Amino acid sequence: MASSKREKELARQRAERQAARRAAAAARRKQRNAVLASVLAVVLVAGAVIGLALAAQSGGDDELAAPDPEASAEPSPDASPLPPGSCLYTPTADPASKPAPLPPAEDVEDEQAFTATLTTSQGPIVLELDSAAAPCTVNSFVSLAQAGFFADTPCHRLLTGESTSILQCGDPTGTGTGGPGYQFADENLDGATYPRGTLAMANAGPGTNGSQFFLVFGDSMFPPDYTPFGTITAGLDVLDKVAAGGTTGIAPTLPVQVISVEVAPQAG
Numbered sequence: 490m491a492s493s494k495r496e497k498e499l500a501r502q503r504a505e506r507q508a509a510r511r512a513a514a515a516a517r518r519k520q521r522n523a524v525l526a527s528v529l530a531v532v533l534v535a536g537a538v539i540g541l542a543l544a545a546q547s548g549g550d551d552e553l554a555a556p557d558p559e560a561s562a563e564p565s566p567d568a569s570p571l572p573p574g575s576c577l578y579t580p581t582a583d584p585a586s587k588p589a590p591l592p593p594a595e596d597v598e599d600e601q602a603f604t605a606t607l608t609t610s611q612g613p614i615v616l617e618l619d620s621a622a623a624p625c626t627v628n629s630f631v632s633l634a635q636a637g638f639f640a641d642t643p644c645h646r647l648l649t650g651e652s653t654s655i656l657q658c659g660d661p662t663g664t665g666t667g668g669p670g671y672q673f674a675d676e677n678l679d680g681a682t683y684p685r686g687t688l689a690m691a692n693a694g695p696g697t698n699g700s701q702f703f704l705v706f707g708d709s710m711f712p713p714d715y716t717p718f719g720t721i722t723a724g725l726d727v728l729d730k731v732a733a734g735g736t737t738g739i740a741p742t743l744p745v746q747v748i749s750v751e752v753a754p755q756a757g
Contacts (some may be wrong), residue, residue, distance in 0.1 A: 512695075576598065576625035578671045581699075585670030586661040587642075589700070592632035599624035602755040603631060605722070609644070610746040611731055614704065614724030616688050618752075623676040623718035626690060626698065630718065633669060633700055634750040644745035647705075647736050654707025656728055657691055658747055659700040663740075668699035681713035688719035706732055 515540035571577060578591045603618040620627045633639060638661070646657035659668035674696045683689060683705050692715060704721055706728035714742055721728075733744035 504680075505612075523555065557574075561743045576628055576673060578625075578629065579669050581668065583666075583668065583670065586667035586700075587638050587669075589633055589636055589638045589669040589671075591671055592629045594619050597624050597628045603627060603752050604722075605630070605634060605750055605752045605757055607750050608728065608748045610748065611743060612724060613728035614727055615721050615722045617722050617755075618719040619677075619717075623716055625677050625717040626716050629669075629673060629698070629700075630702070631752050632754045637749075638669060638700060639747050639750040642747050644741065645746065647731065647741040648739075648740045649707075649732050649736065651709035653706070653707050654685070654709050654732065655703040656731060656745065656746070657701060657703040658742065659691070659702045661700075665701075668701065672697050672699050674698070675714075676716045678713045678716065681715070681717050683709040683711050683715070683717070686725060687717055688721060690716040692716075692720065704728055714752055 532710040541577060569659065574597050575593065576594050576597050577593070578594060582590070599620050601620055603620065605616040605618055607616065618627045618630060639659060642658065642661045643663040643703075644656050644658035645660055645663045646655075648655050648657075675690075675692070679691075685705055685708050687705040687709075689703055689705065690698045691703050692698050695714070703715075706721075706725055731741050731743050731745055734741060736742060
């Protein structure tokens with residue numbers, strides 16, 4: 490009888506110990522899961538913050554140098570081959586931000602190099618325009634410059650990231666949505682890169698080039714989506730000064746106003 494009671498007591502104690510162990514294990518699992526959930530939440534929040542920071546800096550690779558996404562992109566110009574020396578400039582639904590005639594579309598120069606001098610409120614910037622690589626782009630830029638389209642216009646966007654270092658100009662409205670009232674196809678994109686000193690077109694998508702362009706003052710890792718059409722031969726120190734001043738929103742804190750753009754053919 491005593492033996493039976495002893496066995497029952499031992500069994501009860503074993504059951505209590507097992508129950509206690511199970512309860513302790515459950516508590517440990519609950520605590521571990523709570524810790525993991527907290528860590529995961531921190532990781533997710535950190536990832537979101539990093540993503541927002543990158544987005545705030547660059548707007549995403551596809552829009553780094555594009556006009557404001559709110560600007561409606563028209564259908565791309567006809568991509569069918571054009572006769573040599575010809576370009577296609579297609580009027581857009583949005584009117585020109587300043588008076589601007591369509592550039593000449595025939596007998597477009599593809600051998601003559603041009604020098605463009607931007608007189609800005611922060612100092613002069615000299616560009617060499619490459620007609621051989623991007624004849625229709627250079628033809629448009631020269632036409633707009635000669636028409637006074639760029640005169641008294643702001644450079645409205647400054648990016649100073651490690652791989653996105655540009656000053657964007659060419660919009661008379663200063664909003665990122667302005668243009669010349671026409672658009673044209675991309676050029677010179679095969680293997681395009683954007684090292685320091687590059688001059689390239691901004692756009693809102695394929696075939697939507699207009700008047701906005703950007704000046705690269707630091708090696709930039711853009712996809713080959715933006716037509717390079719020249720180089721900066723003088724004035725990188727001006728851009729470095731503007732970049733060092735930082736931004737207010739997306740605009741440079743040191744205001745950059747394009748006072749005039751003078752274009753001249755290069756000799757030879």
